Amino acid sequence: MNDSKKKNELNSQEIIEKLNSLESRMSRIEAKLKYFSPRGVYEREGSDEDDDFKLKKPESSAIESNLVEYGLSWLSTIVFIFGIIFLMSYIRNIGYPVMATITGYLAALAIFLFTYLFRNSFSHIVTFLNTSGLLLLYIVTLRLHYFSPQPIIPDTGIALILLSVTLGAQTWYAIKRRSEFLAFLSILLILISGIINDSTYIILSSVAVAAALSLWYFVRFNWWRQLIVTIFLVYITHMIWILGNPFMGHTMKFVTSHQYNIIFLFIYGLIFSSTILVSKKDKISENVLGFISILNAINFSVLILLIIFLFYKENYTGIFASIALLCLIFSIYLKYKSEQSFAPAFYACFGFMAMSVSIYGFSGLPDTYYWLALESLIVVSMALWFRSKLIVVVNTLLYIIILLIYLISSPSVDGINFAFAIIALLTARILNWKKDRLTLKTEIYRNIYLIVAFFIVLYGLNHAIPTQYVTLSWTGVAILYLLLSVLLKNIKYRWMSFMTLVFTGGHLLFVDMAKMDMGYKVIAFLFFAAITIGLTLYYTNWIKKKSSPGK
Secondary structure: OHHHHHHHHHHHHHHHHHHHHHHHHHHHHHHHHOEEEOOEEEEEOOOOOOOOEEEEOOOHHHHHHHHHHHHHHHHHHHHHHHHHHHHHHHHHHOOOHHHHHHHHHHHHHHHHHHHHHOOOOOHHHHHHHHHHHHHHHHHHHHOOOOOOOOOOOOOHHHHHHHHHHHHHHHHHHHHHHOOHHHHHHHHHHHHHHHHHHOOHHHHHHHHHHHHHHHHHHHHHHOOHHHHHHHHHHHHHHHHHHHOOOHHHOOOOOOOOOOOOHHHHHHHHHHHHHOHHHHOOOOOOOHHHHHHHHHHHHHHHHHHHHHHHHHHOOOOOHHHHHHHHHHHHHHHHHHHHHOOOOHHHHHHHHHHHHHHHHHHHHHHOOOOHHHHHHHHHHHHHHHHHHHOOHHHHHHHHHHHHHHHHHHHHHOOOOHHHHHHHHHHHHHHHHHHHHOHHHHOOOOOHHHHHHHHHHHHHHHHHHHHHOOHHHHHHHHHHHHHHHHHHHHHHOOHHHHHHHHHHHHHHHHHHHHHHHHHOOHHHHHHHHHHHHHHHHHHHHHHHHHHHHHHOOOO
16 A cells, blocks of 8 residues: 555656656747747746736848848849840940840840749749849840841831730739739830830830730739839820930920820820729728829829920810810719719819819800809709718819909909809808708808808999999898898808998998998988898897797
8 A cells, every 4th residue: 555655656756857847848949939920029028927028129140031032132133134234245246246135035044944943942032033034035135126236126016026025924924923013014114115116106005005004903913002103104104205205315305296195195094093993892992092093183184284285275175175074974983883982072073173174265264254153053063962072172172262263363243253152152052951961060161152152242242333332232131141041040141141231331431431422421321220220129139039938
């Protein structure tokens, strides 16, 4: 019995020793491994009960490894490409142009063969080498015709075909590798090829192809970053053509003939606008799509204004009418086919701005202001249809800007003054009537229209009515506002009535006293006094009824 008990104690002691040994080994392993995180290396500090972690910098060995693996890989491939180019130039300069070309193709072939044979052993450098091989292949093919005093292939058509094949290989490899960087590189080379060719329609066609290819990458792989950069490059390349393509040694100046380049500009705009339709809603955010739309619109607007300034100063009305029609149709289509709220409103606003320019070109000043005031009311109606606060905001800003331009730059026209006033009052009433449809949580936009209407009514009457009757007309407007406040049960019209009386009293004291005959003064003062006394009695009675209990 004692032997059995003693044996059990020995077994327990062995188990404890093994557990202690195992714990010691695990502690040593943890000390070596530490704690790794994407942000760096974390190490536990303090006692076992301490849960705080301290951020440590990645070890220098990891930085060194990344630098060697990626930095030196890029550097070595770039140096290799330049070395081959210099070798080709040397061979060409000593009188062997064909041998120089063969050397370049053999070097590219050697790169592709090396990457194929060692694709599993040096996977980290394969992409760099393949990229350098494709670039080298492009450069060698380019030198067959371009940048050579005695080109091996003098025919431009054949050179373009060979160059297109090379660019096709670059595109194929980008798709195969599913690399957004290589995809963008293929687009960049297409644009560069167009510029190098230095022919109007080849340049602009290359730009259109680059835009379409970028859209395809976006649709197929959701590569939106390359699309954003491509939008810049596409319009910049078109600008380079407008400036006479100075990169090919020409003097920088605007081209003298339009050569129908505006057609290509419309093609770019339509291609990039279609991103709203073809994007995958679950993978591309609405903010990204909105940014793409704004970027496209800004670049398109800058170029279309420049082109019109250069070539279409006398007949731009139809161009802006076409833009307005396309944008409005597209916005209506998006309203029914897209779940987004920003894009339909944005294209509607852009279309109405183009329509404003077209109206100006069609009717001229000052008649344009009639139509622009009416357009403002149409825009508000469309905002209600679209349930868009954005359209209301943009329309309010444009309405105020147009009104200020009219007041500052044009002589007063009675019909235009009252048109702006009536439109402001109607718009304010519509916004109040359908504010739930727009989910407007603030009265600021309606107040803006009422304030504008208040001042433009006084301004219009001051110019339309003979001086001796201005005070009477303003007093009549105050009565009209009071009636509206009663009918509509709206306090804002009572405030407008009160403020109109204040302005009327000021006009009576500081203007009529100095200019009017005594007879008109008597009539104006007595009429104004009678109205103000009557309104005072009305307000007093109304306040008493409102404050009385049970009323």
